[in-house]
Amino acid sequence: xxxxxxxxxxxxxxxxxxxxxxxxxxxxxxxxxxxxxxxxxxxxxxxxxxxxxxxxxxxxxxxxxxxxxxxxxxxxxxxxxxxxxxxxxxxxxxxxxxxxxxxxxxxxxxxxxxxxxxxxxxxxxxxxxxxxxxxxxxxxxxxxxxxxxxxxxxxxxxxxxxxxxxxxxxxxxxxxxxxxxxxxxxxxxxxxxxxxxxxxxxxxxxxxxxxxxxxxxxxxxxxxxxxxxxxxxxxxxxxxxxxxxxxxxxxxxxxxxxxxxxxxxxxxxxxxxxxxxxxxxxxxxxxxxxxxxxxxxxxxxxxxxxxxxxxxxxxxxxxxxxxxxxxxxxxxxxxxxxxxxxxxxxxxxxxxxxxxxxxxxxxxxxxxxxxxxxxxxxxxxxxxxxxxxxxxxxxxxxxxxxxxxxxxxxxxxxxxxxxxxxxxxxxxxxxxxxxxxxxxxxxxxxxxxxxxxxxxxxxxxxxxxxxxxxxxxxxxxxxxxxxxxxxxxxxxxxxxxxxxxxxxxxxxxxxxxxxxxxxxxxxxxxxxxxxxxxxxxxxxxxxxxxxxxxxxxxxxxxxxxxxxxxxxxxxxxxxxxxxxxxxxxxxxxxxxxxxxxxxxxxxxxxxxxxxxxxxxxxxxxxxxxxxxxxxxxxxxxx
Amino acid sequence: xxxxxxxxxxxxxxxxxxxxxxxxxxxxxxxxxxxxxxxxxxxxxxxxxxxxxxxxxxxxxxxxxxxxxxxxxxxxxxxxxxxxxxxxxxxxxxxxxxxxxxxxxxxxxx
Numbered sequence: 001x002x003x004x005x006x007x008x009x010x011x012x013x014x015x016x017x018x019x020x021x022x023x024x025x026x027x028x029x030x031x032x033x034x035x036x037x038x039x040x041x042x043x044x045x046x047x048x049x050x051x052x053x054x055x056x057x058x059x060x061x062x063x064x065x066x067x068x069x070x071x072x073x074x075x076x077x078x079x080x081x082x083x084x085x086x087x088x089x090x091x092x093x094x095x096x097x098x099x100x101x102x103x104x105x106x107x108x109x110x111x112x113x114x115x116x117x118x119x120x121x122x123x124x125x126x127x128x129x130x131x132x133x134x135x136x137x138x139x140x141x142x143x144x145x146x147x148x149x150x151x152x153x154x155x156x157x158x159x160x161x162x163x164x165x166x167x168x169x170x171x172x173x174x175x176x177x178x179x180x181x182x183x184x185x186x187x188x189x190x191x192x193x194x195x196x197x198x199x200x201x202x203x204x205x206x207x208x209x210x211x212x213x214x215x216x217x218x219x220x221x222x223x224x225x226x227x228x229x230x231x232x233x234x235x236x237x238x239x240x241x242x243x244x245x246x247x248x249x250x251x252x253x254x255x256x257x258x259x260x261x262x263x264x265x266x267x268x269x270x271x272x273x274x275x276x277x278x279x280x281x282x283x284x285x286x287x288x289x290x291x292x293x294x295x296x297x298x299x300x301x302x303x304x305x306x307x308x309x310x311x312x313x314x315x316x317x318x319x320x321x322x323x324x325x326x327x328x329x330x331x332x333x334x335x336x337x338x339x340x341x342x343x344x345x346x347x348x349x350x351x352x353x354x355x356x357x358x359x360x361x362x363x364x365x366x367x368x369x370x371x372x373x374x375x376x377x378x379x380x381x382x383x384x385x386x387x388x389x390x391x392x393x394x395x396x397x398x399x400x401x402x403x404x405x406x407x408x409x410x411x412x413x414x415x416x417x418x419x420x421x422x423x424x425x426x427x428x429x430x431x432x433x434x435x436x437x438x439x440x441x442x443x444x445x446x447x448x449x450x451x452x453x454x455x456x457x458x459x460x461x462x463x464x465x466x467x468x469x470x471x472x473x474x475x476x477x478x479x480x481x482x483x484x485x486x487x488x489x490x491x492x493x494x495x496x497x498x499x500x501x502x503x504x505x506x507x508x509x510x511x512x513x514x515x516x517x518x519x520x521x522x523x524x525x526x527x528x529x530x531x532x533x534x535x536x537x538x539x540x541x542x543x544x545x546x547x548x549x550x551x552x553x554x555x556x557x558x559x560x561x562x563x564x565x566x567x568x569x570x571x572x573x574x575x576x577x578x579x580x581x582x583x584x585x586x587x588x589x590x591x592x593x594x595x596x597x598x599x600x601x602x603x604x605x606x607x608x609x610x611x612x613x614x615x616x617x618x619x620x621x622x623x624x625x626x627x628x629x630x631x632x633x634x635x636x637x638x
Numbered sequence: 639x640x641x642x643x644x645x646x647x648x649x650x651x652x653x654x655x656x657x658x659x660x661x662x663x664x665x666x667x668x669x670x671x672x673x674x675x676x677x678x679x680x681x682x683x684x685x686x687x688x689x690x691x692x693x694x695x696x697x698x699x700x701x702x703x704x705x706x707x708x709x710x711x712x713x714x715x716x717x718x719x720x721x722x723x724x725x726x727x728x729x730x731x732x733x734x735x736x737x738x739x740x741x742x743x744x745x746x747x748x
Binding site: 506551 | 701
């Protein structure tokens, strides 16, 4: 029977669902505004491009307006300009100023335009709004037609509409528009075609794809039949700029014999774009490079692109989706496979790496690939997968903690439930573990009638390994102590058993004492454990130690036995190093001196009172500091 | 934790600094195992800059000592700080380790 893993199916479905949404969003270019912003960064980062020196901008800037009067300036000046440029040997004169109404000076202007024979004049279409974002822009009429007499005089005409993106910036340019089922060229486009030796009839239009010239040369267009503008640099940084008034004045000066402001011979062979660039001119738009970029810069950039035959283009939607999928797979692979602490580093590398790739594609390769979706989805995929991993680990930890809590119960079952009562001896023990399972152990037994054996031990290390070792030590102690009541013999046998199989680097320190109520004596043996504190009924404190006796489980060794008499009413305190090494938040240890001082005040206390007082003192000392070791205290009152 | 070794005549003097605890004791153990394989059977461990030793650190030292003895080598501990010495004394390990106050004395005693 096929088993369904519903959790996996759910995760897979969720991932597929989100992937589908992202692919859909990327395909429909919903967040293109962000994509534009990231494209602009690339525009700004690339160096200044190659500019053809034949391109000249004749600017009607503030200086011209102030010298020649107000805008619109008299058309007789345009006539003069055309004559001046024509006589200087300009290759082409392209006006980025429309002439839709008759004005003074038209006759002279028409005459000079006709005479020059290389003047391109514009008109402005009114764009059919619903044709935006379709395969081609369509005109529904003229917003500013060209005067018929000028149209006849010009070598050719074209529209000069600029159609900014949604955010108002001009990044794209329509080389063609459809009007009454005919293609109409953009003014610069037709001038550049002529410059390259082609006529408008030589082009073949593949809407939303490309323009093929003379079955050979290809100009890439986007899905809306727009060309992505290749701005070579900031305004003023590129192209040759001349003042309109300077040209006129130099020409007039040449006639009247005055010294010309500029040498008009410089304009021989130039393609002159005449445009209004004065402050507050309506013909200025934000570009990726500058917040205000004169419209004529758009024309010169297109002309420059065509002359250098270098075009930018945008990778199509499928290409971008393919990149997206590759990056997802890479991010998932790195998140899943790399060690968790390196994963963020890999993520940053992928992000930075892809940003560099996208820049290199843009410059020098001229390809605009999407950056926004890949960056957002890399981070998204990483976050989702890290979260998934985190949740898995939380689950695992919960399971482990549950198991540890069970282990704690099992461990507690190794320790005695009831303390046997022998004569007047009273024993009290309290053990507090630092983690859920600990390494401290104790036992209270009656090895023979009238005798009471007490054992305390501390396994090295903490947590599960110590707890497992503790279980082993307890069971060995039970076996060995049942056979022999002789304390050093018990430790020797235990040590032999434990050291024989010592592999784990674990060991146990231990004190074993046996009290004889009939003779009021006791004997003890210590294996590397803390000395026992003896408090006489009068409050005198002494430490019960031995000369020899290593911790059990390390290596073969001998254990000394000490026999002593006890005075009834004495108190014997056994403890683990968790007591002396208990630390406060200033990292100070409780220490043996403090313990001895405390013990001296316990004369007369019952076993329980003594244990509780000591615990209380230790926890008052440690305050809010975390308990880092098991704390076990056992007291025997004789 | 940091381990530095220098060789004086045929004696390896190994200086251990920092904490020798559950997170570093395995490294100490492995270090001395490989030292022993390189035939370094006269070893002084200078503990002068050790701040803390826990039970796993003690276990590591005992292991090293056992292996040294098994291969006929000699191990001495020098410059043992008071706190660490106290731990050796409580566990009676001071009885099985040869502890010398000073590194030079330890060198002279070979």
